[in-house]
Amino acid sequence: MVELNRIRELVERGDVTELARLLVQAYPQGLVGERDALVTLFMKAGLPHAEAVRWASELEKEGHAHHLPGARPRWVFTGKPVSFRRLASLVKSEWGGYVGDADGATEEALEFFERRLGVDHNTALEIYRGLEAAGYVSVAFQEGPDHARDRVLFEFPEVFLKQV
Incomplete structure (x- = not known):
């Protein structure tokens, strides 16, 4: 506390x-x-x-x-300023096609935040932990033409999207 x-x-x-x-x-x-x-x-x-x-x-x-x-x-x-409006927009427009270099689903999401939001690793982790605790994040196995792996799924509720 x-x-x-x-x-x-x-x-x-x-x-x-x-x-x-x-x-x-x-x-x-x-x-x-x-x-x-x-x-x-x-x-x-x-x-x-x-x-x-x-x-x-x-x-x-x-x-x-x-x-x-x-x-x-x-x-x-977040210790450093972050725009969650921009985050929601980036996730909607770019996350589906994003393939990172990181191993593991969570690490790939952190890498995405770092690269696309221009934040450091700690800030990316703060964002991820908050989204996860709020129920906006889940991990699921996905298969595609070029991949079969665990992937983070972001689910922003409508009430969140209306406020950003």
């Missing part, structure tokens, strides 16, 4: 990046809950409601906090 005093300290310093890193460490599988869960966390840290809303919005605007709605809703945090 995150140290609530540390959250308040980082907010008082105005340090969005360090706050994002703290949330990544505290919630590697994401903060479970609906959109209000992040505001609630900030309020538990002692922020007034309006300030908690502002900070949740700021983290989201800066690309460090991403709400994943659906059957297992949660906030996913």
